[in-house]
Amino acid sequence: xxxxxxxxxxxxxxxxxxxxxxxxxxxxxxxxxxNLGMQECAELVAGxxxxxxxxxxxxxxxxxxxxxxERKGKHDKTLLFYNHYDVQPPEPLExxxxxxxxxxxxxxxxxxxxxxxxxxxxxxxxxxxxxxIESDGELPCTIKFVIEGEEETSSVHLHEFIEVHQxxxxxxxxxxxxxxxxxxxxxxxxxxxRGICYVELSVRTAKIxxxxxxxxxxxxxxxxxxxxxxxxIKGTDEHIRLPGHYDDVxxxxxxxxxxxxxxxxxxxxxxxxxxxDYFLKGLTGGVDLRLAEVFEPTCTICGFTSGYQGEGGKxxxxxFASAKVDFRLVPNQRPENxxxxxxxxxxxxxxxxxxxxxxxxxxxxxxxxxxxxxxLVIQTAEPVYEQPMQITPMIGGSGPSYPFIHxxxxxxxxxxxxxxxxxAHAPNENMRIDLYLKGAEHIARIIKEYGSSDL
Amino acid sequence: xxxxxxxxxxxxxxxxxxxxxxxxxxxxxxxxxxNLGMQECAELVAGxxxxxxxxxxxxxxxxxxxxxxERKGKHDKTLLFYNHYDVQPPEPLExxxxxxxxxxxxxxxxxxxxxxxxxxxxxxxxxxxxxxIESDGELPCTIKFVIEGEEETSSVHLHEFIEVHQxxxxxxxxxxxxxxxxxxxxxxxxxxxRGICYVELSVRTAKIxxxxxxxxxxxxxxxxxxxxxxxxIKGTDEHIRLPGHYDDVxxxxxxxxxxxxxxxxxxxxxxxxxxxDYFLKGLTGGVDLRLAEVFEPTCTICGFTSGYQGEGGKxxxxxFASAKVDFRLVPNQRPENxxxxxxxxxxxxxxxxxxxxxxxxxxxxxxxxxxxxxxLVIQTAEPVYEQPMQITPMIGGSGPSYPFIHxxxxxxxxxxxxxxxxxAHAPNENMRIDLYLKGAEHIARIIKEYGSSDL
Numbered sequence: 001x002x003x004x005x006x007x008x009x010x011x012x013x014x015x016x017x018x019x020x021x022x023x024x025x026x027x028x029x030x031x032x033x034x035n036l037g038m039q040e041c042a043e044l045v046a047g048x049x050x051x052x053x054x055x056x057x058x059x060x061x062x063x064x065x066x067x068x069x070e071r072k073g074k075h076d077k078t079l080l081f082y083n084h085y086d087v088q089p090p091e092p093l094e095x096x097x098x099x100x101x102x103x104x105x106x107x108x109x110x111x112x113x114x115x116x117x118x119x120x121x122x123x124x125x126x127x128x129x130x131x132x133i134e135s136d137g138e139l140p141c142t143i144k145f146v147i148e149g150e151e152e153t154s155s156v157h158l159h160e161f162i163e164v165h166q167x168x169x170x171x172x173x174x175x176x177x178x179x180x181x182x183x184x185x186x187x188x189x190x191x192x193x194r195g196i197c198y199v200e201l202s203v204r205t206a207k208i209x210x211x212x213x214x215x216x217x218x219x220x221x222x223x224x225x226x227x228x229x230x231x232x233i234k235g236t237d238e239h240i241r242l243p244g245h246y247d248d249v250x251x252x253x254x255x256x257x258x259x260x261x262x263x264x265x266x267x268x269x270x271x272x273x274x275x276x277d278y279f280l281k282g283l284t285g286g287v288d289l290r291l292a293e294v295f296e297p298t299c300t301i302c303g304f305t306s307g308y309q310g311e312g313g314k315x316x317x318x319x320f321a322s323a324k325v326d327f328r329l330v331p332n333q334r335p336e337n338x339x340x341x342x343x344x345x346x347x348x349x350x351x352x353x354x355x356x357x358x359x360x361x362x363x364x365x366x367x368x369x370x371x372x373x374x375x376l377v378i379q380t381a382e383p384v385y386e387q388p389m390q391i392t393p394m395i396g397g398s399g400p401s402y403p404f405i406h407x408x409x410x411x412x413x414x415x416x417x418x419x420x421x422x423x424a425h426a427p428n429e430n431m432r433i434d435l436y437l438k439g440a441e442h443i444a445r446i447i448k449e450y451g452s453s454d455l
Numbered sequence: 456x457x458x459x460x461x462x463x464x465x466x467x468x469x470x471x472x473x474x475x476x477x478x479x480x481x482x483x484x485x486x487x488x489x490n491l492g493m494q495e496c497a498e499l500v501a502g503x504x505x506x507x508x509x510x511x512x513x514x515x516x517x518x519x520x521x522x523x524x525e526r527k528g529k530h531d532k533t534l535l536f537y538n539h540y541d542v543q544p545p546e547p548l549e550x551x552x553x554x555x556x557x558x559x560x561x562x563x564x565x566x567x568x569x570x571x572x573x574x575x576x577x578x579x580x581x582x583x584x585x586x587x588i589e590s591d592g593e594l595p596c597t598i599k600f601v602i603e604g605e606e607e608t609s610s611v612h613l614h615e616f617i618e619v620h621q622x623x624x625x626x627x628x629x630x631x632x633x634x635x636x637x638x639x640x641x642x643x644x645x646x647x648x649r650g651i652c653y654v655e656l657s658v659r660t661a662k663i664x665x666x667x668x669x670x671x672x673x674x675x676x677x678x679x680x681x682x683x684x685x686x687x688i689k690g691t692d693e694h695i696r697l698p699g700h701y702d703d704v705x706x707x708x709x710x711x712x713x714x715x716x717x718x719x720x721x722x723x724x725x726x727x728x729x730x731x732d733y734f735l736k737g738l739t740g741g742v743d744l745r746l747a748e749v750f751e752p753t754c755t756i757c758g759f760t761s762g763y764q765g766e767g768g769k770x771x772x773x774x775f776a777s778a779k780v781d782f783r784l785v786p787n788q789r790p791e792n793x794x795x796x797x798x799x800x801x802x803x804x805x806x807x808x809x810x811x812x813x814x815x816x817x818x819x820x821x822x823x824x825x826x827x828x829x830x831l832v833i834q835t836a837e838p839v840y841e842q843p844m845q846i847t848p849m850i851g852g853s854g855p856s857y858p859f860i861h862x863x864x865x866x867x868x869x870x871x872x873x874x875x876x877x878x879a880h881a882p883n884e885n886m887r888i889d890l891y892l893k894g895a896e897h898i899a900r901i902i903k904e905y906g907s908s909d910l
Contacts, residue, residue: 033767089765153767194668198768207730211880212781213649213852216753218725218734218744223756223778224689231686234679236805270673274774275662279673289673298671301678302771303762308779310544312488312608313653313814315781315853316757316880319730323678324763326667326770350691359768397668398770425666425771 002452004383007444010131011437018130018440019110019433021048022123023103025085026112032086032153038064041085045122045147052129054145059165061157064149068168073139075451080144080171082404082412083122084151087114088425095427109430116422118177120431121439122147124417125175128443140451144171148400151177154198154360155400162403173373173450174410175443176401180418180435183269187381187389187442189374190414192366194294195329196398197338198302200357201226202322209307215317222321223306229351230323233299233342238280240299240327242341248332252295256393259369261287263392273420294394298328324359328398335361365402367412369393372455377413380445384438415442457907459838462899465586466892473585473895474565474888476503477578478558480540481567487541487608493519496540500577500602507584509600514620516612519604523623528594530906535599535626537859537867538577539606542569543880550882564885571877573632575886576894577602579872583898595906599626603855606632609653609815610855617858628828628905629865630898631856635873635890638724642836642844642897644829645869647821649749650784651853652793653757655812656681657777664762670772677776678761684806685778688754688797693735695754695782697796703787707750711848714824716742718847728875749849753783779814783853790816820857822867824848827910832868835900839893870897 011018025048030041042065046056054069064086090100090113098104100113110120125145132139146169148158162169182188205220215221234240252260267285270276283289302325307318327338339358346354367374369391381389404410417439423429466473480503485496500522501511509524519541545555545568553559555568565575580600587594601624603613617624637643660675670676689695707715722740725731738744757780762773782793794813801809822829824846836844859865872894878884 033765033769035766089763089769091763091765152769196668196770198770200768205731208878209881210729211852212753212755212757213651213783213850214748215729215851216755216781216783217747217749217751217851218736218738219729219731220733220735221755223759224685227682227685227756227759228691230679230682236683274665274670274674276660276674278675280675281673283673292672293669294672296672298667300667300671300676300770300772301682301762302667302769303764303773304678304682304759304776305761305764307756307758308544308546309758309760310488310546311490313655313779313781314488314544314607314757314880315651315653315755316543317755318758321759324768326671326768328668328671395668396670396672397666423663425769426664 002448004441004445006135007131008441010134011127011440014127014130015437018123018127022110022115022120025119025123026103026115027101029101030086030114030149031089032064032150033089038086038149042067042149045085048126049145052126052133061161063157066149066161067145067147069145071139071143073141073143073451075141078142078144078171079447079450080146080169080174080410081125082174083145083147083177084118084149085122085147086149086152087117088152092427097428105433108433110433111428111430113429115431116418116429117424118151120436121177121416124436124440125443127440128447131444132447140448143447144169151399154196154362156360158400159403162407166407169408171408171410173455174404174412175446176412176414177399178418179414179416180439181385182264183266183420184264186387187385189378189389189391190395191369191374191391192394193364193397193399193401195333195335195362195364197327197329197335197361198359199325199342200322200359201229201325202320202355202357203353204320205353206319209319210317212315212317219317222318225353226306226321226323229346229354230301232349232351233345240297242338242345244341245297249297250331252291255369257287257291259391259393260290263290263390266290294396295330297330297333300326300328302326328396329364331364331366334363362398362400363402365405366394367405371411373411374413376449376453376455377415377446380449381415381442384442384445415439415446457903459896459900461590462586463896465589466582466895469582469585470892473578473582477565477570477575480574480578481558481570482556484556485541485569485604486544487519487605488544493541493604497522497604500540503581504600507581507588516616518612521604521616522600522602524600526594526598528596528598528906530596533597533599533626534902534905535601535624535629535865536580537629538600538602538632539573539604540577540602541604541607542572543607547882552883560888563888565888566883566885568884570886571873571884572879573606575891576632576871579891579895580898582895583902586899587902595903598902599624606854609651609817611815613855614858617862621862624863626863626865628910629859629867630901631867631869632854633873634869634871635894636840637719638721638875639719641842642840644833644844644846645850646824646829646846647849648819648852648854648856650788650790650817650819652782652784652790652816653814654780654797655777655814656684656780657775657810657812658808659775661774664774665772667770667772674772677773680808681761681776681778684801684809685756687804687806688800695752697793697800699796700752704752705786707746710824712742712746714846714848715745718745718845721745749851750785752785752788755781757781783851784819786819786821789818817853817855818857820860821849822860826866828866829868831904831908831910832870832901835904836870836897839897839900870894870901
């Protein structure tokens with residue numbers, strides 16, 4: 001058994017420097033949805049990797065560039081880290097207790113947009129690499145980084161990027177961009193992600209808004225059109241009405257159910273954290289709630305805008321309406337099929353006037369919970385977190401794991417600095433500093449144990 | 456027959472001064488919905504009336520103050536002008552060709568928010584009064600002004616104001632805040648207005664937004680809740696489903712139909728101006744389109760807001776959604792009944808979570824098309840517009856005419872500077888200067904002829 005005392009000492013004694021580096025990274029806005037600060041952030045990340053002796057390329061895509069980095073190690077095998085430098089939009093700004101791009105530490109947490117998703121993960125990995133180089137003078141295996149800038153906008157160019165550069169990106173195992181503990185501080189191995197098909201539905205019924213007193217009885221109303229179209233897709237029963245939408249759904253296996261049963265009860269914690277009074281479809285908790293959360297397709301309205309939205313009243317009949325709609329997909333659904341099926345469904349329902357803009361998608365993908373690299377990641381967590389890592393076979397979120405799992409043919413495991421209170425995608429996003437240190441140690445152990453393993 | 460040469464000469468030779476005064480009034484924002492500039496605008500209007508020898512009071516209400524003005528005339532009878540100094544919000548600002556509160560004249564039109572609705576009407580009346588005083592040294596009858604500041608937010612305090620001050624406001628006849636010509640430049644006498652019940656429907660399903668990957672399968676979604684609730688109120692058949700909603704509807708009379716039949720065909724003009732491809736309920740034009748436009752109850756979504764509305768995608772599950780909804784009412788519907796019926800309907804449909812905020816309402820009200828004062832207003836238009844004024848017995852819009860017609864017991868007729876291209880409530884609101892001059896002359900003739908009539 002390797003002694004990790006020196007590694008741990010390094011991580012602890014250099015914590016402030018590492019957090020200062022993270023703070024610099026979080027202070028650089030990189031909002032993919034608004035194309036804000038992307039090149040600047042890519043250059044900042046590239047510089048941080050170069051400092052560690054990585055050969056780095058800022059590789060263009062049709063969207064934000066990918067930061068690719070590689071450093072050879074003692075053994076001829078390769079661990080690939082997938083991360084992303086882009087962040088979610090910070091709105092609504094008024095709900096932040098401190099400005100989203102002015103990182104601050106309070107009560108043992110760093111607050112900033114992107115600190116948890118995904119910049120804390122990136123810098124914690126660099127922190128672990130620094131500790132290994134300081135301790136061993138070299139890396140035990142080759143390490144590659146693929147750090148993209150469009151994860152929060154559905155990684156629209158990453159599939160093609162991986163397809164084109166699959167020789168350069170060739171690796172043996174992959175650590176995903178996130179990971180961490182659950183609400184009990186138990187480390188979780190997240191395996192498998194739902195797919196997604198993200199669209200904007202919009203309709204224009206006139207060239208200008210009309211006075212509602214004039215047009216109300218006789219003009220089509222864009223807001224009504226869109227509401228009716230959306231309602232035709234899903235009603236209060238939550239069933240998605242696109243024909244054949246559930247045909248390719250693979251229900252959870254017995255092994256999935258067994259793993260989900262071992263997971264803790266989260267219903268009260270979820271209700272408390274989000275302030276929801278009830279769950280959909282009559283669910284109250286237990287394994288059925290947990291299975292529904294991740295193994296079911298969804299259709300979520302993420303945003304809707306039309307007409308006057310200010311204070312008080314304005315008697316206007318809106319000429320335009322649009323909605324952002326997110327379909328989460330489970331194996332073996334495919335985003336391209338959803339797009340086709342949605343267009344046909346709207347046309348057949350008399351909603352030819354509704355335009356569909358494809359904003360991005362991912363197929364669902366899973367890694368075998370019994371893969372040996374997954375086992376290594378689980379084993380290395382125990383000494384850090386002082387308890388066994390639990391496996392969740394599937395998560396509700398989406399990410400571009402399909403090309404890593406199916407194009408690069410990698411087992412994908414998770415390890416990181418996240419926790420359920422991180423408010424990722426919401427105001428007051430934050431990262432716990434105690435978990436930052438643990439996450440870095442876990443990464444250091446994964447690298448060293450993988451390097452010296454027979455895998 | 457009175458000779459109006461002197462009046463006309465005055466109006467023409469002092470046109471630039473009058474437009475400069477109008478420009479000063481339009482440059483003062485007075486957005487009732489945002490409570491912006493209301494007191495300042497009331498004081499500006501009050502000052503303009505004082506200059507003309509009116510005794511003026513800025514009378515408080517629970518909302519924006521009412522500017523009340525009175526000047527005695529030769530004969531002991533009273534003409535009351537109802538106007539409003541508030542304007543609609545100017546949004547969307549990017550669609551204006553010049554800033555909404557920086558009035559400019561181009562191509563024979565003045566552009567500014569409020570120039571047509573309703574500040575042009577106010578100043579054109581003052582211009583007419585100036586001409587009469589200049590010509591005759593006095594007014595032929597007492598003139599009162601009630602100029603409120605909440606017309607665009609449903610005149611929420613005006614009913615009570617009129618109720619409380621009905622002795623002070625006592626009059627014999629009333630000229631309404633608007634009037635003008637149709638798309639053929641034919642002067643129109645607009646009689647009767649639909650009522651309105653304007654509400655905001657809102658729902659909060661959680662205390663914070665959630666990541667759509669987490670909550671999509673299990674958390675209630677505020678946008679979906681509101682969409683389903685709205686859809687339950689009205690579907691693509693345009694029928695409003697509140698029980699009993701049509702019970703009190705008085706269909707148009709034979710006289711109404713006859714008057715509407717005499718109105719011109721507007722279907723092509725409406726399609727062209729608004730850029731709509733079709734009318735609702737299979738209507739194509741003719742008297743049926745015109746009757747539907749004004750004699751039918753409506754339910755219009757004026758605005759809808761929820762979740763992320765910026766560029767690109769954000770995978771968020773919104774905790775809050777709200778919509779502005781405008782029910783137009785026809786005789787003898789009542790806004791208070793709609794509120795009760797809406798609450799019951801939502802509750803019975805399982806939408807107890809939808810909150811209703813009442814933003815204002817008006818009952819519908821009509822003046823008899825055969826009233827003698829209406830006849831006088833029609834007769835005085837002909838020499839100005841060089842053609843007969845047409846009567847439309849009812850318009851689609853709403854206003855606080857109920858307390859004038861039913862509390863003060865006045866016949867209410869219209870005369871003014873409006874035209875269909877004025878873009879009232881929309882970007883690039885404008886007023887034609889040729890019609891401004893005609894409107895002022897018509898008002899001068901109404902005052903003088905009414906003063907010397909037997910009415």
